[in-house]
Each structure stands twice: as structure tokens, then as C-alpha cells.
Amino acid sequence: MSKIIAFAGKGGVGKTTVASLVIRYITNSNRGSLLAVDADPNSNLGETLGLDVPSTIGDIRETYMKDPQGIPSGMDKINYLELLVEQAIIEKPKYDLIVMGRQEGQGCYCMVNNILNNFTDKLSKHYKYMVVDNEAGMEHLSRRTSGKVDMLFLVTDYSLRGLRALRRIHDMLEGLKLDVKELGIVVSRGPEKLSDAFLKEVEEIGLPIVGIIPDDPSLLEFDMERKSLLELSDSSSSVLAIQKLMDVHCPV
Template sequence: MKAAFVGKGGSGKTTLAGLFCRFLAAQDGRSLLAVDADINQHLAVALGADPDEAVRLPALGDHLETVKDYLRGDNPRIAATSAMLKTTPPGPGSRLLRVAEPNPLYDRLVHRVGGVRLAVTGPFAAGDLGVACYHSKVGAVELMLNHLVDGAGDYVVVDMTAGADSFASGLFTRFDLTFLVCEPTVRGVGVYRQYVGYARDYGVRVAVVGNKVDDADDVAFLREEVGEDLLCWIGRSGFVKAAERGRFLPIEALEPANASALATMRTALDGCTKDWERYAAQAAEFHARNAVAWGNARTGADLAEQIEPGFTLATATAAAP
């Protein structure tokens, strides 16, 4: 299953994404890949990396052409790597990814941090300021998710950019469940309403996880404002406070109520039903949009022809030896 973490800046989105990753990594028989796709690259530190170590991790955004070249494979609909967009969907001959497998991309771009396999998009560089959009960097993430097949016991957890900025690309549709981290405040609820207003138009499943919850009044406020979307909540935590001060305790030391909330999140994610046909249709839709908006002009070709009718990741893996 693929899960995204979104929410207002400062809501604790990255902290909770890191907690959930550590919780999943402690479960036997589960494969996990974490991805930091936030412009503020803090997931590695939330998993226990030293800040100096975190900035040395290889950035997906710096290796977009490498990602394209590998995933292209021998797909006859893609004339050259240079003709691939961040939205290019897979087709016959494309190389598909598994959550846990040996491949050149993982060897180069995925590293273990705090017991979790992690890939990072990379921060804005000085040369990007004023001339680049951060969503050009997360293109590598979108491509990889478009080509990634997750099966039973597989998890992909992506820490997304804050607020509704996630909607600047089709990446927000690439998940089975989106956890929206929401503080019990008017501003937190405002981001929730903005997000679900866009997400529901695309059938995106959203589950609200309350954070920084102090008491029953906070829970009542969230229930009143978000209704049945409230899945669970995380209370104030000495475990989290220790981690934010650089002292990482074993995940088994997390407060029982907060550990129960993480288990509720895992159960909700496990309960989602895969819809590979919708997944493929939305990938094709956003690719066609990008082709018309700028891709065709840049490449001089009709990039909508890269879409293989009827192709889904499910049918591709069923046909594979």
C-alpha cells in the first residue's frame, strides 16, 4: 500500500510520518520504502539521522535523467529518454519497480536511515532560487510511483509538501490512502477543508489524524470540524519530544495510546482496496494534461502517444514471468 502524509506546515506531518515508518519497520515480514518529497527535507532527521548525515544523502531530484533512463526500458512508445516527462506512464517494455528488490536505482538512491529504507527528493539549491519550481524535483518521485508495484506486506510512505501545494502535480493521486495531519486549531481545520475539497474530486481517500491533542476538548473540536474523516489522534508525547531533542528511543517505548493510534492507521491502510484501473486512468489523464500544457512543445512530438491503452500495473505483473 502507498500512503501520503500531508497537512499544514508545523502540524507535525513529518514527525508523524517518521513515527509511522518506524512503527511499520518494526513489523516482521513487511517491506517498506520511505520517500521525503517535502521542500523542507526533514524526514531523515525524523528517522534518526544526524543533520550532517542527512544533507549528504543522494537526491532523487539530481538524478531525474537516471530514473527516466532506467524506467524507460525498451518501451516502444517512448522514442528516447529525453521524450519522457515526470508523468510518463509505464507500458509494455517499461521497467517496473518492487518495493524491496535489488536494482540500480535503489543501489544508488535509497539508503537505510534508522532502520528504514529512505529516498529523498533533495532540497532547493542556490541555483534553483527564482528559476525553478520544486515540483520539477519531485518528478522523480512521481515517475517511480507510476512504475512501482506494491503487493501484500509492501508499504510506501511519502512525506509530501505542506498544505495544498501538493496539488501542483498529479502526485497526490498516487496513493491508496492520504493521512492528513491536523492540529485542533482553526488553521489546521482550514487546511483540511482546502485539501479534501480538491482531493475528493479525484476519489482520493483522506483520513484525518489529529496531532498535538491535549484533552477531550481537542478531540471534540476535531470531531465537530472533520466528522467521520477523523481516524485517530496522537497526544502530547515525551517520546516525540525526546526525538526532537536528538534522543531516539526504541519504538517500543512509545506511549501505548499513541502506539494504538499508529496501529489504527496501519489497519486503515491495510483495509484499502487496490484500484489499478483508476490508478492507470489518472496517470494517463495527468500525462495528457502535461503533454498539452508544455511537453509537446518542448519535445516536438505528441506525447499522448506514450499512453498504452488498457495497460495497468496489475495486468503487467500478471503477465510477467
């Protein structure tokens, strides 16, 4: 069974950045195979990892729905869809990436979705780690992870509004049939010393702060130069903060 690490939090707080830094940490520490899943319809995990994404699961679904009879002879629809998913996996030496892409349009997608979900589920079991970069909402997380998450990082910026969004997500979790083993708050662009007002709000949520990622100017520089965050220097402040977080909360 793979160890599933996922991220949630309101829009723009740093989920994809933290996910990329976690991928950097796992691949650099040679901990075993990793499947990165970009589960955001406005996908950009590929970009932060410096990859071109030729095909997404959403594209496969649309191609099939446009021409359900277009299955090559000798194949059934399950083999055909599974083959397309395999072709959509971007394989890198230290990890693989799969991009979910846009959500379905109009029409009955249940059968295709079931085949695609079952196959991505089966696939994920071949990896030691699965890192899922989620969209801001939580609705699809249980579907993307077959209902189980080992570590859910709730990412917030350094604001009470960000924390309140986390509180709503936390409250929502129970109704989502999502089995989360460990939950922790990650403060993105946080100062070394958090204010009393912020800490009071955290206390009310009742979850631990597992990491504070400082405002790191090299992240902006890498974004502007379209460079992969996997190439950040070992001494970057954000890299060091994720190292500290993962050493404690995701030991080998």
C-alpha cells in the first residue's frame, strides 16, 4: 500500500508549492517510488515540476466519449482506457506524474469514470508514495485517494482568514468518508514567531502546526524563470523548512 500525502487549503495559499517541495524531499532522499498526482483541474503541478503535460485523464475521458466506438480491434473498452492512462503517465527517473485535468462535461460519464478511477487506484498501489496536489475544494479528494489519506497537510497563509478556511475544511472532513491518519497545519509565508491572535485561532481549531514555510524569494525567481522547484538549492529557506517538517512527520 502506498503512503498517501495530500494537501488542502483555500485558493492560492501555497498547496502546489508545498506539494512540489515534498516531492523534492522524497525523491532526493531516495525513499522509493513516487506517484505525483495533479488533481487540480487548473493543473499546474506539472509546471512547478518543470514538465510538459501532453495528455490528462480528462483528455482521455473526452476522447473516449466523443467516439466510444473508436476502440482498436481486439481490445475492449477497459483495456483501451487503461492503455490510454498508461500512456498519459509522465515517467521521470525518480518519480512519475499523472494529471487528472478538467472535470467532465455534460453526458453520462459514470462508466468511464469508474474504469478510470479503478485503474488509477490499482496503479497507485505500485508506488511507495503518492503525493496528491488537490484543488482548493475538498469534494474530490476522497475519490482521488480511494478514501484513505495517511498525511493531510492543511496549508494556510499567515492570516486568520486562511485559518478559518482550514477550520471549515476540518469540519467538512467527517462528512467526506475520508479516513485521514494524521492531520497538520502548514503555515506558508509565515514569520518565525507567530502572533498570539494567530496561535489562539489555531488552538481553537485543535490541530498542531507541523511546519512554517518562510517567504522564500527563490520561489518567485523559479516561477519567473519557469524552473522546476525540484532544482531549488538545498539551502533555500523553503527547502530547509520542508526538510524539518518531513523528518519529523513523515519519517522513513
